[in-house]
Amino acid sequence: MKPEALAKTGEPRPGEPTSREEGARKPTKRRDAMVLSVLPLYVFTFLFVIGPLVYMLVLSFLRRAEVWGVTLEFTFENYANILKPVYLKTFLESLKLACLTTLLVALFGYPFGYFMARQNAAWKRRIMVLLMIPFWTSSLVRLYGWIIIFRANGVLDGLLMALNITNAPLKVLYTYAAVVVGMVYALVPFMIFAVYSSAEKLDWQLVEAARDLGATPFQAFWTVSFKLTLPGLLSGIVLTFIPSMGLFFIADILGGNKVVLVGNLIQEQLMKARNWPFAAALSVVLLTLTSIMIALYRKISGVKDLEGLV
Amino acid sequence: MDDTVILQLSQIHKSFGDVKVLDGIDLSVRKGEFITLLGPSGCGKTTTLRIIAGLERPDSGRVFIAGKDVTNEEPNRRNVNTVFQNYALFPHMTVEANIGYSLRLKRVDKETIKKTVSQALELVQLSGYEKRMPDELSGGQKQRVAIARAIVNQPAVLLLDEPLGALDLQLRRQMQVELKRLRARLGVTFVYITHDQEEALNMSDRIAVMRNGKFEQIGTPSDVYDRPKTSYVARFVGSANIVEGTVLESDGQRIAFRSQGAVCLVAARGARLSPGEAVRVAVRSEMVDLTPYASPELPYSGLDAAGGNPGDSQVGLQAVVKEKNFAGGVLQITVSLADGSELVASRHGIDSPLVPGDKVRVTWQPERAVLVDLEETP
Ligand SMILES: Nc1ncnc2c1ncn2[C@@H]1O[C@H](COP(=O)(O)OP(=O)(O)OP(=O)(O)O)[C@@H](O)[C@H]1O
Numbered sequence A: 001m002k003p004e005a006l007a008k009t010g011e012p013r014p015g016e017p018t019s020r021e022e023g024a025r026k027p028t029k030r031r032d033a034m035v036l037s038v039l040p041l042y043v044f045t046f047l048f049v050i051g052p053l054v055y056m057l058v059l060s061f062l063r064r065a066e067v068w069g070v071t072l073e074f075t076f077e078n079y080a081n082i083l084k085p086v087y088l089k090t091f092l093e094s095l096k097l098a099c100l101t102t103l104l105v106a107l108f109g110y111p112f113g114y115f116m117a118r119q120n121a122a123w124k125r126r127i128m129v130l131l132m133i134p135f136w137t138s139s140l141v142r143l144y145g146w147i148i149i150f151r152a153n154g155v156l157d158g159l160l161m162a163l164n165i166t167n168a169p170l171k172v173l174y175t176y177a178a179v180v181v182g183m184v185y186a187l188v189p190f191m192i193f194a195v196y197s198s199a200e201k202l203d204w205q206l207v208e209a210a211r212d213l214g215a216t217p218f219q220a221f222w223t224v225s226f227k228l229t230l231p232g233l234l235s236g237i238v239l240t241f242i243p244s245m246g247l248f249f250i251a252d253i254l255g256g257n258k259v260v261l262v263g264n265l266i267q268e269q270l271m272k273a274r275n276w277p278f279a280a281a282l283s284v285v286l287l288t289l290t291s292i293m294i295a296l297y298r299k300i301s302g303v304k305d306l307e308g309l310v
Numbered sequence B: 001m002d003d004t005v006i007l008q009l010s011q012i013h014k015s016f017g018d019v020k021v022l023d024g025i026d027l028s029v030r031k032g033e034f035i036t037l038l039g040p041s042g043c044g045k046t047t048t049l050r051i052i053a054g055l056e057r058p059d060s061g062r063v064f065i066a067g068k069d070v071t072n073e074e075p076n077r078r079n080v081n082t083v084f085q086n087y088a089l090f091p092h093m094t095v096e097a098n099i100g101y102s103l104r105l106k107r108v109d110k111e112t113i114k115k116t117v118s119q120a121l122e123l124v125q126l127s128g129y130e131k132r133m134p135d136e137l138s139g140g141q142k143q144r145v146a147i148a149r150a151i152v153n154q155p156a157v158l159l160l161d162e163p164l165g166a167l168d169l170q171l172r173r174q175m176q177v178e179l180k181r182l183r184a185r186l187g188v189t190f191v192y193i194t195h196d197q198e199e200a201l202n203m204s205d206r207i208a209v210m211r212n213g214k215f216e217q218i219g220t221p222s223d224v225y226d227r228p229k230t231s232y233v234a235r236f237v238g239s240a241n242i243v244e245g246t247v248l249e250s251d252g253q254r255i256a257f258r259s260q261g262a263v264c265l266v267a268a269r270g271a272r273l274s275p276g277e278a279v280r281v282a283v284r285s286e287m288v289d290l291t292p293y294a295s296p297e298l299p300y301s302g303l304d305a306a307g308g309n310p311g312d313s314q315v316g317l318q319a320v321v322k323e324k325n326f327a328g329g330v331l332q333i334t335v336s337l338a339d340g341s342e343l344v345a346s347r348h349g350i351d352s353p354l355v356p357g358d359k360v361r362v363t364w365q366p367e368r369a370v371l372v373d374l375e376e377t378p
C-alpha cells in the first residue's frame, strides 16, 4: 500500500457519527493501528524486493575478482561490456523472440479467451479446468514432453511422414521454431486468462446496441468488444512479453545451444563464468526494459492494475 | 396520421428450448402510431421487440417493415432503432460519440454529425453534455442519451423497452410528458413496452395487452380500459372485479344474471345470450356501489317489472365489509361475498361510514359493467 492511501484511510469518513473530541482522538489511534498492521508488509517488501534490487544494482557497478566474488572497486565496465556486439546481439535476439512469441500468443490467446467468455457457465468451467491441469505438473516435465514430440523421428515426424506430408524427418528439435512453440505454449494461458477476465465483464447488450445502430458484426466487434477488452489484451501482452525475455530454460532445452537469450546469458554468466557483476548489469538492463514496458502499458491503458493478474 | 402500415408482424412463433415464448403474434402498426405492448413480466414483450429489431429470429412467421419482408435481415440492415431497458450506452465513448455512433458508421461527414448530435441533445434537453462519459450521468440523463442515440438515425420505427422502468416515479411522470412531446415533434412510430398500465393508458394510441406470448386484446386505451374483452385484460388494465353467473333473461339492452343467489345486471351491448348460459362480468372498483343491507333480499321480479332504473331495484350481491384501506388518494373497501370470494369498491375521500362487519348490498349501473370472455365461456 502507498503512504498516501494509508493517510486517507486514517481520516474519518464523511457522514460518520463522531462527537468532536472523539473525532480528534480517533484518527491518530486508528493511524497507529494501521501502521502496525502494514508494518510487516513494509519489512517484507524491504527484505525481499528492495534489498535484493539494491544489492544487484550495487553489484553491477563493481569489478569482478580474479578467482571468486567481487572486489570493492567502482566501475562502468560491466555496462560498457553489454554494448559489445556479441551481447547486444543477444539482447536484440531476445527482443525479437519476445515480440514474436507475444504476437503469436496474442493471435492465439485473444480469440480463445474471448470466445471462452461467450460460453455458458458449464463450458466455461470445463475449459478452465483443462487450462489449469498443465499447471499441476512441473513445467520441466512438460518441456520434456515437447522433446519427445519434436526430436528426430519423434511423434511429430512420425505423424507427418505417416500422413505423407513429408518423407524425411524434419528434426524440429533444437531449432528456433521449437523454442517459439515452447514459449508460446508456456505463455498462452496467461493471455487467455487476461483476455477472458476482461471479456467476461463485457456486456453483450452493448454489442447488440451496436448492431441495432447499424454496425456489421465486425464493426460491432471492433468498435465495442475489442475496445472494451483491450485492457485484457494489453495486460496479456505484458504478462507474456516480460517473462519471454527471461525464460532461459525453454531456449536451453528446446533450442540446444543455438538460441541464446538474455536469460540464458545471465544464467551463464552467473553459474558458469561466475561473473556476478556482469550478470547483475545484464539483469539491471533487462529490468529497466521491462519496467519501460509496464510504464508504457499504464500510459496506453490508463489503468493502474494489471487486469487478469491472477 | 398516415394510414399506411409501417410495421407488420404475422404469426410470429418463438421458443427457447422447451419454453414457448411467443405463440402466434399478429400486429400491424400504422405510420406515426404510438403502440404499447403491455403485460406482466415474462409474457414475451422483450422477445417481440427483439424480433422486430432483428436481434432474435422467430421460429416461424414474418416481419415486415415499410412493406418489406425483413424476417431474415440482420439488425444493422433494418430501419429500426432500440432504446434498451438498461440504456446500453457505450461506456468508453463520450455522450457525443454515443449519439453519433450510427452516423459515423454511415460515414456521414464530421460537421454534419456534430450538428445532428447537438440537435438531438437539444431535443432531449441535454445541450452541453457532449463531452461527458456515460458513467458521469444520472439515470434520467442516461435514458435521454439512449433516446437521442436511437432517434438520430431517423428510424422508421423506434422500439423502447421499458425506457422509464428504472426511474423513480416523479422522473418517470416527467419523462412520460417529454416522450409524448418528442414523439409529436418527430412523428416517429413508437413501439413501447411497459408493464405499468397507467403509463400505457397515458401515452399510447393503441395498447396491445399480452399474455403468455399472445395478444389478448389490441385497442385504444379506452377500448381496453372501458371495454375489456377478457377478464384478464379487465384485471390487468383496470384492476376490475370479476363476477360470474348464469343468464336469467335479456331484453336486448340489459342482461340479468344470477350470481351467488342474487341477481345482477349488465348492459348487453349486442351480446345475444340465452337463459342458462354462463357469463363473466367485469366491474371496476370505482363503479361498485355499496348500500347498507338492512332487510332480507327482495324477490327479483324480472327486467320489465324492475322499472325504469334497474340499478335501484332490489337486486345485488350480499356481502360483508371486510377491511378498508386508504391508498393513492382513494379509499378501498374490500367486501367478502356469499361464496367467500372478495370484491373491491373504491371511493374518493378518506373514510366512509361503513365499518368492517357491516352487511352491504353490492350493485352497479348496468352500463358500467362489461361482459367479458364471451367466446371463451361455453
Ligand atoms: N435467451 C433466452 N433464453 C431462454 N429463455 C429466454 C431467453 N430470453 C427470454 N427467455 C424467456 O422468455 C420468456 C419471455 O421473456 P421476455 O424477456 O420476452 O419477457 P418480458 O415480457 O420482456 O418480461 P419483463 O417484463 O420481465 O422484461 C421468459 O420466460 C424468459 O425467461
Ligand SMILES: [Mg+2]
Residues within 6 Å of the ligand: B045, B046, B047, B161
Ligand atoms: Mg423485458
